[in-house]
Amino acid sequence: xxxxxxxxxxxxxxxxxxxxxxxxxxxxxxxxxxxxxxxxxxxxxxxxxxxxxxxxxxxxxxxxxxxxxxxxxxxxxxxxxxxxxxxxxxxxxxxxxxxxxxxxxxxxxxxxxxxxxxxxxxxxxxxx
Numbered sequence: 196x197x198x199x200x201x202x203x204x205x206x207x208x209x210x211x212x213x214x215x216x217x218x219x220x221x222x223x224x225x226x227x228x229x230x231x232x233x234x235x236x237x238x239x240x241x242x243x244x245x246x247x248x249x250x251x252x253x254x255x256x257x258x259x260x261x262x263x264x265x266x267x268x269x270x271x272x273x274x275x276x277x278x279x280x281x282x283x284x285x286x287x288x289x290x291x292x293x294x295x296x297x298x299x300x301x302x303x304x305x306x307x308x309x310x311x312x313x314x315x316x317x318x319x320x321x322x323x
Contacts, residue, residue: 215270216279217243220293223304224273231259240269240276243292245283253286255306286310 219227227241236259244256260278263269268279279287289309296302 215272215277216268216284216287216290217272217277218289218291219272219275219277220291221273222294223292224275226294226304227259227275234259236261240278242278242280243283243287243290244280245286255304257292257304 231237231239239259239261240263242256242258242260244258245253246256248254263278264280266281268277268281268284270277286308291307293305293307294302295305
């Protein structure tokens, strides 16, 4: 009986240890799904990455891609397959991606990053 409990606990621990690296709001997930369908890219996923540049040193990158790359973390969030490369994953843990519609027809994805030490006004650049 004890062994069974340990196995169950270990199993629960493993699943909680491998959460999605990023979270998508309902609106962001809907926009990604809509884009994949509109572009006839069914079966593709969302690549979330951090690249050098931007006003604060790093900026976020979102792309629709058909296949994962070697070493990618692959997970599903709200029905969206996501790919994160190993280098980006350390900057993206806990990031929430939302889709916001602005006052003057401006709309786009926004990022809430609990790891960012500094963000700038554009909302897509940060330093770690």
